[in-house]
Amino acid sequence: MTVFEGTFTQTEGLRFAIVISRFNDLIVGKLLQGCEDALKRHGVDVDPQGTQVDYVWIPGSFEVPIVARQLAISGRYDAVICLGAVIRGQTPHFDYVAAEVSKGIAAAGYQTGVPVIFGIITADTMQQALERAGVKSNKGWDYGMNALEMASLMRRLNQVGPGEGTASHAAALSGDDRSLPASSSNPSRSAQVSTHVEGA
Numbered sequence: 001m002t003v004f005e006g007t008f009t010q011t012e013g014l015r016f017a018i019v020i021s022r023f024n025d026l027i028v029g030k031l032l033q034g035c036e037d038a039l040k041r042h043g044v045d046v047d048p049q050g051t052q053v054d055y056v057w058i059p060g061s062f063e064v065p066i067v068a069r070q071l072a073i074s075g076r077y078d079a080v081i082c083l084g085a086v087i088r089g090q091t092p093h094f095d096y097v098a099a100e101v102s103k104g105i106a107a108a109g110y111q112t113g114v115p116v117i118f119g120i121i122t123a124d125t126m127q128q129a130l131e132r133a134g135v136k137s138n139k140g141w142d143y144g145m146n147a148l149e150m151a152s153l154m155r156r157l158n159q160v161g162p163g164e165g166t167a168s169h170a171a172a173l174s175g176d177d178r179s180l181p182a183s184s185s186n187p188s189r190s191a192q193v194s195t196h197v198e199g200a
Contacts, residue, residue, distance in 0.1 A: 004153060004156055004157060005149075005153060005156075006148070006149035006150060006151070006152040006153030006156070007148075007149070007152045008042050008145065008148050008149065008152075009042070009043070010152055011039075011042055011043040011044050011148060011152075012043065014044065014052065014078045014079075014148070014151050014152070014155075015051070015052055015053070015054075015076060015077050015078055016039065016044070016052065016053050016054070016077060016078065016079050016080070016081060016147055016151070017053075017054045017055075017056060017068075017071040017076070017077045017079075017080045017081070018032065018035065018053060018054070018055050018056065018080075018081045018083060019056050019058060019064055019067050019068050019071065019080060019081065019082045019083065020032055020055060020056065020057050020058070020083050020084075021058055021059070021060050021061045021063070021064060021083060021084035021085070022057060022058065022059055022060065023059065023060035023061065023084070023085070024084070024085035024086075024087060024129070026130075027085035027087075027121055027126075027129045027130065027133045028083050028084055028085050028133075030130075030133040030134045030138060030140065031083045031085070031119060031121065031133050031138070031139060031140035031143070032083055032140060033134075033138070033140060034133070034134065034138030034139065034140025034141040034142075034143075034144065035081060035083065035119070035140040035141065035143050035144040035147075036053075036140075036144070037138075037140075037141060037144070038140070038141045038142075038143075038144030038145050038148070039053065039144045039147070039148065042144075042145075042148055044148075054071075054076075054077075056071065060084070060097075061084035061085065061086050061097060061101050061120055062097050062100065062101060064082045064084055064101055064104065064105060064120065065082075065100075065101060065103075065104025065105050065107065065108055066104070068080050068082050068104075068105060068108045068116050069104075069107070069108035069111065069112065069116075072108055072109070072111075072112035072114035072116055073111075073112050073114075077114060078114070078115070078151035078154065078155060079114065079115040079116070079117060079147040079148075079150055079151040079154075080108070080114060080115070080116045080117065081117045081119055081143055081144065081147045082105055082116060082117060082118060082119050082120060083119045083120070083140065083143065084101070084119070084120045084121070085120065085121040085122075085123070085129050085133075086098045086101065086120060086121070086122050086123075087121075087123050087124075087125065087126055087129055088123070088124045088125070094122075098120075098122045101120055102118065102120070102122075105118050105120070106118070113154075114154070115146075115147065115150035115151060115154055117143050117146050117147045117150070118143075119139070119140065119143035121133065121139065
């Protein structure tokens with residue numbers, strides 16, 4: 001049998017998109033710093049003018065899924081990292097936004113076969129959000145690590161040859177008659193897009 005797992009060392013050539021919500025920027029800015037730190041310490045060039053990470057700024061968390069899906073289907077990225085913060089207020093707004101964002105991000109990954117990392121802080125209070133964004137620990141680091149592991153794992157799965165694993169293993173990977181998505185590390189991958197994509 002074959003064991004498949006991601007690594008944190010073979011990061012050369014991996015490409016990431018980070019979707020960043022402007023709303024609750026006090027929290028999201030800290031998540032971004034933690035995420036960049038994790039990527040950088042594992043060999044990823046996080047410079048916006050570089051070739052490995054593109055940054056996409058959006059108004060709020062509700063807009064995350066549609067942008068994440070668009071990035072994922074482009075074929076340019078090995079993983080898409082979604083960063084945002086939804087904090088409970090005095091109205092049901094929190095419940096609607098948190099539910100739709102989580103479902104949308106999950107759907108984007110499932111529909112495209114590209115890892116779409118859920119990096120949305122959902123907290124009852126600003127204090128709880130701050131604790132998760134650097135006061136006690138920075139979840140942004142975890143989101144970066146998750147992206148590294150999933151990107152390398154999917155690259156490995158996409159390279160599985162007919163002689164590797166067992167027939168049942170191959171059937172499990174293919175999901176009935178559906179093939180695994182084409183690797184975004186394919187040499188025919190689309191040319192690099194602008195490293196900063198923002199609304200007008």
